[in-house]
Structures are given as C-alpha cells and as structure tokens.
Amino acid sequence: MEALLLGAGLLLGAYVLIYYNLVKAPPCGGIVSLRGRTAVVTGANSGIGKMTALELARRGARVVLACRSRERGEAAAFDLRQESGNNEVIFMALDLASLASVRAFATAFLRSEPRLDILIHNAGISSCGQIREPFNLLLRVNHIGPFLLTHLLLPRLKTCAPSRVVVVASAAHRRGRLDFTRLDRPVVGWQQELRAYADSKLANVLFARELATQLEGTGVTCYAAHPGPVNSDLFLRHVPGWLRPLLHPLAWLVLRTPGGGAQTPLYCALQEGIEPLSGRYFANCHVEEVPPAARDDRAAHRLWVASKKLAGLGLGEDAESDEDPHPEDSGTPSSLSSPHPEEPTVSEPHPSPQSPP
Numbered sequence: 001m002e003a004l005l006l007g008a009g010l011l012l013g014a015y016v017l018i019y020y021n022l023v024k025a026p027p028c029g030g031i032v033s034l035r036g037r038t039a040v041v042t043g044a045n046s047g048i049g050k051m052t053a054l055e056l057a058r059r060g061a062r063v064v065l066a067c068r069s070r071e072r073g074e075a076a077a078f079d080l081r082q083e084s085g086n087n088e089v090i091f092m093a094l095d096l097a098s099l100a101s102v103r104a105f106a107t108a109f110l111r112s113e114p115r116l117d118i119l120i121h122n123a124g125i126s127s128c129g130q131i132r133e134p135f136n137l138l139l140r141v142n143h144i145g146p147f148l149l150t151h152l153l154l155p156r157l158k159t160c161a162p163s164r165v166v167v168v169a170s171a172a173h174r175r176g177r178l179d180f181t182r183l184d185r186p187v188v189g190w191q192q193e194l195r196a197y198a199d200s201k202l203a204n205v206l207f208a209r210e211l212a213t214q215l216e217g218t219g220v221t222c223y224a225a226h227p228g229p230v231n232s233d234l235f236l237r238h239v240p241g242w243l244r245p246l247l248h249p250l251a252w253l254v255l256r257t258p259g260g261g262a263q264t265p266l267y268c269a270l271q272e273g274i275e276p277l278s279g280r281y282f283a284n285c286h287v288e289e290v291p292p293a294a295r296d297d298r299a300a301h302r303l304w305v306a307s308k309k310l311a312g313l314g315l316g317e318d319a320e321s322d323e324d325p326h327p328e329d330s331g332t333p334s335s336l337s338s339p340h341p342e343e344p345t346v347s348e349p350h351p352s353p354q355s356p357p
C-alpha cells in the first residue's frame with residue numbers, strides 16, 4: 001500500500017514538473033492598452049484564435065473576427081463582448097478556401113474600417129475532411145488565402161504603421177518540404193494530409209521571412225508564431241468518434257489550453273522592441289532557430305512568386321518587385337544576404353483613431 005502511494009506521489013510530482021515546464025505557456029506581456037487600435041484575427045470563433053481575440057478585446061482593441069461561418073462567428077463575437085466587456089468585437093465573413101471570399105472580405109473591411117494595426121493569420125486546417133477540391137486545400141487555407149489577404153490589406157497596414165502581421169505557424173514546419181513542381185496538387189488520404197500540413201506550415205515560416213524583407217522600412221513588421229501543442233479541435237475533430245472519449249482526457253492532461261496557445265501569437269502582436277526580429281519564428285514567447293529549409297531566402301522568394309500566381313494576384317496589385325534578390329550566381333550565403341539576424345548570433349462606427357502601436 002505504501003509503495004502504491006509513493007508511486008502515485010512520484011507520478012503526480014513528475015506530472016506537475018512536466019506541466020509547469022513543458023505544457024503551461026509563459027504569459028505574454030506587451031502593450032497593455034490597445035484603445036483606438038484595430039485587430040483582425042482569422043479563425044477566431046474557436047481554439048487559439050478565440051482566446052487571442054479575447055485578450056486583444058480585453059486590452060481595448062476593436063477586434064474583427066474573420067470567420068467562415070456566420071453562425072459560429074456571431075456567437076463568438078457575442079461571447080467575447082460579454083467576457084471582455086468590450087463592445088467593439090464584430091464578425092466579418094471570410095472563407096480562406098475561396099479567393100473570391102478573401103477579396104470580398106478585404107473590400108468590405110477596407111470600406112468600413114479606417115484602421116488596421118494588427119493582422120493575425122490564425123485560421124488553419126489539418127485535414128480536408130470530406131471536402132474534395134481540385135487544388136491543395138491545406139495550402140490554400142493555411143497559406144495562399146492568408147497571403148492574398150495580406151496583400152489586399154497591406155495599404156491599410158502601411159498607413160497605420162507601426163503595425164504588425166502575425167502568422168500562426170507550427171513546429172510541424174520542421175518536417176515540411178516544398179515541392180514547387182506540385183505545390184497545388186490535391187492531397188488525398190491522411191498521410192498526404194499530414195505531409196501537406198507540415199508543408200503549409202513551412203510556407204507560413206518562409207512567408208513571414210520574405211514579407212519582412214519586402215516590408216523593410218515601411219514600419220510594418222511580421223512574425224511567425226508557434227502556439228505549442230494545444231488542446232483544440234484542429235486534429236481531434238478528424239479522429240474517429242469511438243477514439244475521442246479516450247483522447248480527450250489525455251489531450252486535457254498533456255496539451256496546452258487554447259489560452260496558453262494564444263500567448264506566443266499575442267507576444268508577437270504586442271511585445272515592444274521586437275521589430276528588429278521581423279521575419280523570425282517565435283515559440284514560447286522567444287525567438288527560435290529554424291532549420292535550413294525554413295531560412296532559405298531563395299525558397300522564400302520562389303514561394304512568394306508561386307503564391308502570387310496561385311492567389312491570382314495580377315500585375316499592379318503588388319507594389320513590390322518579383323525580381324529575385326538572391327540570384328543563383330551571387331555566391332552570397334542566404335544568411336548573410338538576409339535582413340533577419342536569424343542565426344542567433346542572436347459594422348459599427350469606429351472611435352477616432354489614436355496613436356498606433
């Protein structure tokens with residue numbers, strides 16, 4: 001009996017140690033009052049996005065929940081207004097799987113919202129579910145849709161600078177490998193989906209990197225943020241029903257809460273002084289080293305050009321040049337030609353705009 005109690009005590013102690021050191025997220029700090037500022041959070045009706053939007057609303061920002069379902073988006077806006085005591089939380093329709101919907105969102109947003117200070121690309125999928133599209137749905141929702149949205153909203157981000165773009169990426173980018181000959185090929189089956197998810201998250205990290213390069217000197221900075229392993233519906237919604245009662249308690253024990261997962265995206269959106277780290281990847285509210293494939297500036301630029309085509313961006317819709325800034329024969333190592341100090345080496349009327357972050 002004593003041995004049993006001792007074993008249970010040791011197990012509990014080990015769990016508490018693991019929980020506080022590996023599972024629980026450090027809280028973000030950053031700008032306390034966001035009064036007069038506007039933030040857009042995609043996929044904000046659940047999980048990490050909802051908790052991110054809640055914190056922004058608590059700090060006084062006007063928060064636009066960009067969600068694909070009106071019902072879920074309106075319900076989340078209602079909850080967040082109640083919980084934050086901030087009435088400036090609204091829903092706007094955005095389906096990242098549809099380029100037309102992304103354009104419609106941008107048009108409606110630019111028409112009704114005079115400010116954009118923080119853009120958080122949080123929405124994401126890990127599987128196509130029952131949906132069959134003639135394109136790579138994971139890449140479309142996780143990267144191409146956000147890429148197009150960023151382009152369409154950039155003029156407003158620039159006029160509100162200093163402003164920020166946060167791309168919610170994942171440690172899964174470490175397993176990613178971009179094959180530019182078949183970027184948009186539909187994915188079939190769970191193995192291809194897992195691969196495509198990792199590839200799309202690598203695209204997130206490379207996008208933040210290239211965007212930082214393109215936006216140098218504009219006052220708009222961007223960051224890739226890994227929320228950590230989080231107890232959300234992202235993967236659980238796709239496991240068979242009979243397995244869920246087993247997985248839910250396990251997930252509750254060993255994964256972060258969505259609120260914990262929101263801390264690193266919030267850190268990237270709010271922390272003062274991280275502007276020189278624009279383009280970098282953050283986890284646990286710290287800048288983190290990424291593997292060579294995720295700091296390959298030539299691949300990042302190639303992805304940028306390919307993404308423009310896949311997003312249907314025409315000439316004149318992008319002020320930046322497509323010229324390869326990393327020509328083959330330059331002989332310059334990508335890390336040296338990069339502006340990122342990567343290898344560490346280190347719906348209602350709006351209140352009058354106030355000072356930006």
Ligand SMILES: NC(=O)c1ccc[n+]([C@@H]2O[C@H](COP(=O)([O-])OP(=O)(O)OC[C@H]3O[C@@H](n4cnc5c(N)ncnc54)[C@H](OP(=O)(O)O)[C@@H]3O)[C@@H](O)[C@H]2O)c1
Pocket residue numbers: 042043044045046047048049066067068069072094095096097098121122123124125141168169170171226227228229230231232233234235258
């Ligand atoms: N959970 C983790 O362990 C983990 C780890 C690393 C990175 N991440 C990243 O964190 C982000 C948030 O994930 P989560 O864990 O909070 O998952 P989640 O609870 O499933 O949230 C995903 C959100 O994205 C929305 N969404 C899906 N498809 C969309 C579309 N076509 N257009 C617009 N919105 C769409 C979902 O809306 P519906 O409710 O309508 O489906 C939902 O609001 C994702 O980018 C994910 O890759 C998560």
